[in-house]
Amino acid sequence: MPGAAGRSNSHPVSxxxxxxxxxxxxxxxxxxxxxxxxxxxxxxxxSLPEIPSVNTNPTVIMTPEHIAAAIH
Incomplete structure (x- = not known):
């Protein structure tokens, strides 16, 4: 519909x-x-260096867990 507000399901990364x-x-x-x-x-x-090719949710959950395990 022209003039209607647009919506996006994208999540800003990188x-x-x-x-x-x-x-x-x-x-x-x-x-x-x-x-x-x-x-x-x-x-x-x-802070992800590249846009993931999958849904961002599991990537955002696993990245801090992985880094936290590495620094402790």
Whole structure:
């Protein structure tokens, strides 16, 4: 219907770059550590380095669990 409000089921991902220390555009590293803020980890869909080819829900659940297990 023209003029009707649009809706989207998309979930923004990869909006906050995750990369290594040598990437000046990176906001977090591979363990979710926020660059420049000691002790803060952020691990959510925004930091995924690529858009998943599956539903984002299981990816967003498993990524923090995986990283948390690796850092503890």
């Amino acid at each position: 909006t906050v770059p995750m990369s290594g220390d040598n990437d000046p555009a990176a906001v977090v590293d591979g363990q979710g550590r926020v660059n420049g803020i000691k002790g803060l980890h952020v691990i959510d869909a925004s």
